[in-house]
Amino acid sequence: MTYTAVVAYPNEPDTKFDIDYYLQSHMPLVAKLWGPVGLKSWKVAKYDSDITGASPKYLITATLVWESEEAGTAAVKSESAPTIFGDIPNFTNVQPITLAGSVIGSQEIA
Template structure:
């Protein structure tokens, strides 16, 4: 069973977010520091609207898939966390909302 963390960045009128920096610098930094600690993959979604067609509550979501809850917890508490979290002001003026949990089901639809 994998463990997933989702990092959501708010979409507020005064939000600034450098998507290029995030994808080209920050996420490779995350992979460099947390890959050896058990991070299996990451993906980033940019929200343009909610399903009703209105402005979304969140602008960007990063989904981090870990080997286990223990590996995620250790990485986030480890020495490299300061490098990862300390980089946030380089691409946004907002602090993210984070969610975490175990995958309890999935299905690929063809």
């Protein structure tokens, strides 16, 4: 069973976020350091509005998919974790909110 972590960056009035750095430096760093310990994939979404057209509560989310809960848990406790978490100030001035859990259902729509 795969394990997913969603890292959400709040959209606050003073939020600064360097999306180019995030996509070109931070996420490749995450893949390089955590790929060998079970990270299967990642994707990033940017929100301009919520479904009603209002300002979104979160600006950016990253979804990380792990081969197992054990792999995800081990990665965030690994020696490489401080490098990844220490890189956050290089692209934003807000602290992310993280949600993690097992995938219990999904469907691909053709």
